[in-house]
Amino acid sequence: MSQTIVRLARRTDVASICELCKDEHWNYSVRMIERLLAYEPKGCFLAEVNGEFAGQVFSINYGKIGWIGVLIVNENYRRRGVGTLLMKHSIRYLLGLGVETIRLEAVPEIANLYRRIGFVDEFHSIRFLGTSRRQELLSGLSIERMSVKEMPRIADFDREYFGGDRMRVLKRLYQASPELCFYSQEDSQILGYIISYEMETGYRIGPWICKPHGVRFPVIARELLLTCMNSIEVGTKIYVGVPETSNTAIRILHNLGFTMTAKCIRMRFGKRLQEKPKAVLSISGPESG
Ligand SMILES: CC(C)(COP(=O)(O)OP(=O)(O)OC[C@H]1O[C@@H](n2cnc3c(N)ncnc32)[C@H](O)[C@@H]1OP(=O)(O)O)[C@@H](O)C(=O)NCCC(=O)NCCS
Incomplete structure (x- = not known):
């Protein structure tokens, strides 16, 4: 009879986890998996069947909301x-910390697994792929490179639209590539920000969030993206995950020649969130929200 156990993932498991991601052609680098372990060391679980590594899942707690991702068996x-x-281990862990809403992005074929354990569909999330190239900035807006001292202000701005406190995640993404983190402000008010980080192949854009206010909203959104892409070597693959609620991001990406590669289903377990979805132009990742 086979015996299945679930235990916490450790740093020594990173190679096996990456191997499993590679088997699925998932674009996770060693650094990305190490970061996930660092965000939430008690929320990363591994399954073993008869002592053999059989699968993994990662969860992140952001206060009232949590995210689950990288489920592979x-x-x-x-x-x-x-x-x-x-x-079930991840859900129990997050609920135990006081999380009221858990989110994930499901591959459509697998959504029934999540529905069976209580998740409900929210909306679609679209994966885009493009290539970096030099683009001229047209608006004359001031886009500034982030520095560590802005992180608390950026995290406050982010909380208003994301719904939870992402400070520790944003900080580590910033530390990974400070040259790819930008923001825009006016009268000391943050209007938007963007972060990009390296994956196994290419770079992912996200979070990319702008205050959805006034006619300048799409202009600021576009200029943030262009400034970020202009800082990445020409010809590099760029991945962006966009909630279908963001027409602005979809329009900008189409105009820049990005193509849609997949559609996922955003799902929720627990309380419905009161949110301002228009502001979220891209998620940071399907595992981190
Ligand atoms: C998704 C995955 C983790 C499921 O793992 P698993 O151990 O096989 O899942 P379970 O045995 O707990 O499945 C429970 C239910 O989920 C559904 N399900 C699981 N895998 C499915 C599949 N490939 N297609 C359709 N339904 C599936 C079924 O309803 C299943 O119940 P059943 O076996 O009684 O029909 C595994 O198939 C996998 O690693 N896939 C590749 C990576 C991936 O897509 N991850 C999820 C991204 S959102």
């Missing part, structure tokens, strides 16, 4: 309840 152990078991 090794092909040899699928359809035996291991994925469900890992999910």
Whole structure:
């Protein structure tokens, strides 16, 4: 009889986790997995079947909301309840911390797994792929490079639109590539910000968030994106995950030649959030929100 256990993931598991991601052609680098472990060391779970590594899941607690991602079960152990078991561990962990809403982005074929354990569909989330190239900035807006001292202000701004406190995640993303983090402000009020970071192949854009106010909203959004892309080597692959609620991001990306590669389903467990979805032009990642 086989025995399945779930335990906390450790740094020594990073190579196996990356291997499993690679088997699925998921674009996670060693640094990204190490960062996930660092964000939430007690929320990263591994399943073992008869002592063999069988799968993993990551969760992040942001206060009242939490995110779950990177759920993968090794092909040899699928359809035996291991994925469900890992999910239940993550959910229990987040609820135990006082999280009231858990979010994830589901591959459509797998959404039933999540529905069976209580998740409901919210909206679609679209994956875009493009290539960096030099673009002229037209608006004359001031886009500034972030520095550590702005992080608390950026995190406050982010909380208003994201719904939770992402300071520790934003800080580590900033530390990973400070040259790819920008913001715009007026009269000391943040109007928007953007972060990009390296993946196994190429760079991911996100979070990319702007205050959805006035006619300048799409201009600021576009200039932030262009400034960020202009700082990445020409010809590099750029990945962006956009909630379908953001027409502005979709329009900007289409105009820059990005193409849609996949559609996921944003799902929620627990309380519905009161949010301002228009502001969120891209998520930071399907595992981190
Ligand atoms: C998704 C995944 C983690 C599921 O792991 P698992 O251990 O096989 O899941 P479970 O055995 O707990 O499945 C529970 C239910 O989920 C649904 N489900 C799981 N895998 C499915 C699949 N490939 N297609 C359709 N439904 C699926 C089924 O309803 C299943 O119940 P059933 O076996 O009684 O029909 C695994 O298939 C995997 O690693 N896939 C590749 C990575 C991936 O897509 N991850 C999810 C991203 S959102």
